[in-house]
Amino acid sequence: MTKPVRYKRHRFPPEIIAHAVWLHFRFPLSLRLVEEMLLERGIVVSYESVRRWAMKFGPSYARRLKRKTPSPRDIWHLDEVVITIAGQQHWLWRAVDQDGYVLDEIVQTRRDTKAAKRLLKRLLKKQGRPPKRLITDKPGSYAAARRQIMPAVEHSSHKGLNNWAETSHLPLRKRERAMQGFRTPGGLQRFVSVFSAVRNLFVPPRSRRSALATHLHRLNAMAAWKSAASIAA
Structure with missing residues (x-):
C-alpha cells in the first residue's frame, strides 16, 4: 500500500500546497501567476515556494495517481x-x-x-x-x-x-x-512526467464528451487528486 504524502516542516497546510501544485501542472500558468491567484484567495506565498512544492510533491502525487489499465485492443x-x-x-x-x-x-x-x-x-x-x-x-x-x-x-x-x-x-x-x-x-523529463499524469487524470476520454459526463469526470478527477495528495476530499 502506498504511504501517505508527508508534509512535515512545511509552514502551509497540505491543502494549500496541493492546490498550488495542481494549479501549476493543470493550467498554462507561470509561477508568478500562480502566486497571484493564491494571493487573491488571501494566501501569501512566493512563486519560489510554488516552484519548490511542484518539484518536491508533484512526482509524489503523480506516482500515486491510478494509471489506465492496458488492453490488448490498445x-x-x-x-x-x-x-x-x-x-x-x-x-x-x-x-x-x-x-x-x-x-x-x-x-x-x-x-x-x-x-x-x-x-x-x-x-x-x-x-x-x-x-x-x-x-x-x-x-x-x-x-x-x-x-x-x-x-x-x-x-x-x-x-x-x-x-x-x-x-x-x-x-x-x-x-x-x-x-x-x-x-x-x-527538468523537462521531470516536468512532463507530472504534467501528463495530471492531464491524463483531468481531461475526459474522447468517448465521453457530453456536458454531464465531463462534469462527473472532473469531480472524480478532483477526488482522485486529493486522495493522491493525502488530503481530505
Whole structure:
C-alpha cells in the first residue's frame, strides 16, 4: 500500500500546497501567476515556494495517481517533437493511446532507431503487453525499431493517421511558452512526467464528451487528486 504524502516542516497546510501544485501542472500558468491567484484567495506565498512544492510533491502525487489499465485492443500513436534547451535541440518522444491518454514520454538527444527502440522498450515494460497496432508518421526509425522489438505488431505509418500523437504536443507547447522554456533535459523529463499524469487524470476520454459526463469526470478527477495528495476530499 502506498504511504501517505508527508508534509512535515512545511509552514502551509497540505491543502494549500496541493492546490498550488495542481494549479501549476493543470493550467498554462507561470509561477508568478500562480502566486497571484493564491494571493487573491488571501494566501501569501512566493512563486519560489510554488516552484519548490511542484518539484518536491508533484512526482509524489503523480506516482500515486491510478494509471489506465492496458488492453490488448490498445492502439499506440507515437510521435516526437523537438524542444530547444540552452540552445541545443532535444527530442521529446511521446506515446498516446486511442483515447489520447499519454502512455509515456522520454527526452532524448537523438532522433534515430536507437531512440525509437528505447521508447518501445520503456512502453513494453510499463504497459506489460504489446498493443494491437502502432501508428506513426513516416520516419523509418519507427519501422526499424518495431521490427526489432515487437515484430508481430501491426504498424501503420502515414502522416494523416497520427493526429492523436501530434495533437498531444500542443498542451506542452503552451506550457513551454508560459514557462519561457525549459532549462535542462532532466527538468523537462521531470516536468512532463507530472504534467501528463495530471492531464491524463483531468481531461475526459474522447468517448465521453457530453456536458454531464465531463462534469462527473472532473469531480472524480478532483477526488482522485486529493486522495493522491493525502488530503481530505
